[in-house]
Amino acid sequence: MTRVSVALAACLVIPLLAVQAQYRYVSGNGTASSCNDGYSNATAPTPSYSSFAYTQTQVRQTATRASTFTSTPTYAAHYSSLSSLAPQVSTSTYGNWQSGGSPVGTSTGFEPYGTAAWTSLWQFANPVNFTRGIYSTTVAPTPVATAELVKPDPLYFGPTDCRQFPEGFMWGVAGSAGQLEGAVADEGKGPNALDVSSSEVPSFVDNFSADENYYLYRQDIERLAAMGIKYYSFSISWSRIFPFTEVGSPLNAAGLAHYDDLIDVCLQNGIAPVVTLAHLDTPLPVWKGNNTDRARRGEFGGFTNGGYYRDDFVDSFVQYGKTIMAHFADRVPIWVTFNEPWPVTTNAQAAYNVIRSHAELYHYYHDVLNGTGSVTYKSGGPLGIPLDPTNATHVDASCRYNDFYTGVFANPIYLGQDYPDAYKETVKDYVPLNQSDLEYFKGTADLFAINIYSANLVEPIDPSSGRTAAQCISNKTDPGWPYCTSTTTLTETGWQTGYKSQSASPYSAPRLTRTAFNYLWNTYKTPMILMEFGFPVFGEAEKDLDAQRYDTPRSEFLLSVMSELLAAIWEDGIDLRGAFAWSLLDNWEFGSFAPHFGMQTVNRTTQERAYKRSFFDFVDFFQARVPQQ
Template structure:
């Protein structure tokens, strides 16, 4: 369905996951509780009362999952390490936790799969939440210590490092509207938490760089704002400032946008959190930016610029979010691949840093048929259209280095529980049986058609990924 589109030499293909969503084994190997363990235990917090306690049992079945990646011809795997598994109290290393990631990385390298490691995908140790969590400024140094611990252990085999995944979600959904862990509902608190996420990113990036890291990134989730006409230009600006530029601009060394600071002036949240030197730390140079894209957001301006928005992002006023337009995914997200093209072209010009599509995917109502096959034609079509969108962006000059599908496995989808299925691989959460879906086969064909020689993968100029070595453990 993509024809014979040729992607640039060295373009990276792969899939992504996150620790809490797939690992399970939340009480094994010395792992401590995370904020998601605690949040999921709150009645009504997660659909169906679900949690990540079992998830996909990846902690036990990681070799099977790596074999599936290899069978699919996916040469890259983006995964996250669980802070509470590596440091149960948030500060003290746990040898058993580190050993698990030794085994996972070695299994990947045994199959010539390049590991891309994300240090934080929302599973903060509960012990640190009890000390203030992301609202406590000291968390920046705690995170840098954690990052250094993981880097010291795995940097002989892992080249690509991502500090945070989607700080927008963990700050604004976790501390703003409370639909994610830890369930706090306060806009001022959310703004402080967001700043401390970025400060933690900067301190961790400096620590990794001091340890010799040469391929550093952050993964940000972008939602382009769409409007029907010029009258809604200010709605586009307001939404873009809070959703997108709040996190992107400081990372690029531009500080918090002036219009954003003016829009948020009525909240006493962001400004008191910023101290001298913070923005310099946050602006530690990066080698690439992870672009997580799922859907655009349609917006409209309100007559009264001070009227609160129906969008629950902290501080938004003077605009409303409109319903998405069909076709929609199971999660109610609009399918609009042209927005991905426009986003990648814009970001490439705006950031002037290599880009990797670090997450892109969709949930549909998958069914295992009587032949034991998952014919997820909607997802195949979704991937085909979005890959064409990525290719169009590259043709237009965007510096895009790779595409990582979300997700390798059906998994625990946060507050949605186990309802939405995003995986290339169907998981029966009772038997833990894995079935590669038609979409998985489709992406495998695209990746194989655009394969590059072993050791030839590179996110950054002059920085090829060389095969690592197994740990002698």
């Protein structure tokens, strides 16, 4: 058997790329682990007989519930002291929308933000095949039965590391409003891009009930607490707070009360809430969804339109963000402004608007509210890793890829530097940043937050395609624009990057995740946090419940990534502050319920949940390696 030893190259963005790696091929076989059990030096085993009896050698353990806070942590003054610093808006209530029915609470006279106007938003959205779930009010929690909390037998081949995470390391689970909540037209929520996506993309499955977390959140938090989870990262639905979104439009009282209680229930159960403000669910009045806006899709590399480019986006989003921060700043330790802005950034103006609105909210939180928590945004993955790290052109291609996927936002926000040169050379209508902009943007993220599920192996454009990078850069219709590189799923030696569950899912590549962290840490020099990582098991949706629950490939992925995080901390010197697994439940993965990323199953008819073995393995790993908090 031939082994390959690889040391990956460093990526020096400016001015040149340094290649510091080489492949080293050696011959040989695998070696057995050394053991000191008294038999290692024996020349041969000695057969013998003994009395036989069936014995139970496994100890049955149950999960340990999360300990409650001895005192509720605070990160800013209570809203009663901050109310004068929040946007001054009125509040309103709207009820539930009924598809095909008469407008709810039709107003008399002209009320631009009245109930009839709210109903007209849904009539304009016209969601396809609209349905409701089985719940219409918040469900009271019940204790999780002890039988549900019995741990499975340990994996036969488990982690072998003996390191500890640093004191204060944050770990937990993540989800998002659009993928979990359901109740999309209930209690005053307005329509957003995800609610009408089925009419835009024929292959999308409607997501109107999802996991009904909007009504089951107290029970879902009870289930997290019973497993010992310490952090819950979730998103707030912008359209549930400001259905009309315009500056000065009313605040939906029911939506605000819902998230206020969600945060309180987390804290009551010893779970710290992490809040994301925008998770790909732009409200309809900003996103619009009309023909003019739809035509803008594909303008920037074929990405989905998030409405971020609009002239009114910054003011509308900042009003929403300031409102939420002022109300909940006392109880939330980490604020995330945007989840993965790049895939819904349709043009250069959209990129600028994201940076501008993020920076405004950072300064508002720290300079106006005097918040002591953290503000960040979530960069997306996978990052680009050179296919052949010994080849300077491959390193150059991966750096260009990362400049676009990460650097467009990260350069101004973390470093106070201009957009990457590759971006400005390719996107000719980029919004220039002056010195005042760079000073205002610099350092407006306390953590480098990243979602990583896999990695892309990158190389230059294949010459056999008849295209060149220069041609791609100047041609927006080129299939590789704006990256103008090629990606592959095969390593330099011809092996697939890692285990892959199905066509649309990521590859399991934990070692490349560690490489990505090294690149980001040494480029942006900011404490890091892994905001999302997870994995779907092949064909899980078609399996019976018992088979779904025994999700060994997911366990192996999670444990492998977490072992690599420990190596990154101790061997690479990376300041890594936390990690959150995606997701607490099987959910709507933007068009389908088939890819299962959850650590709990969900019965789509009854909404019953069941823990998977990966949940127990995930929690056990951290509880054994994180100092007691």
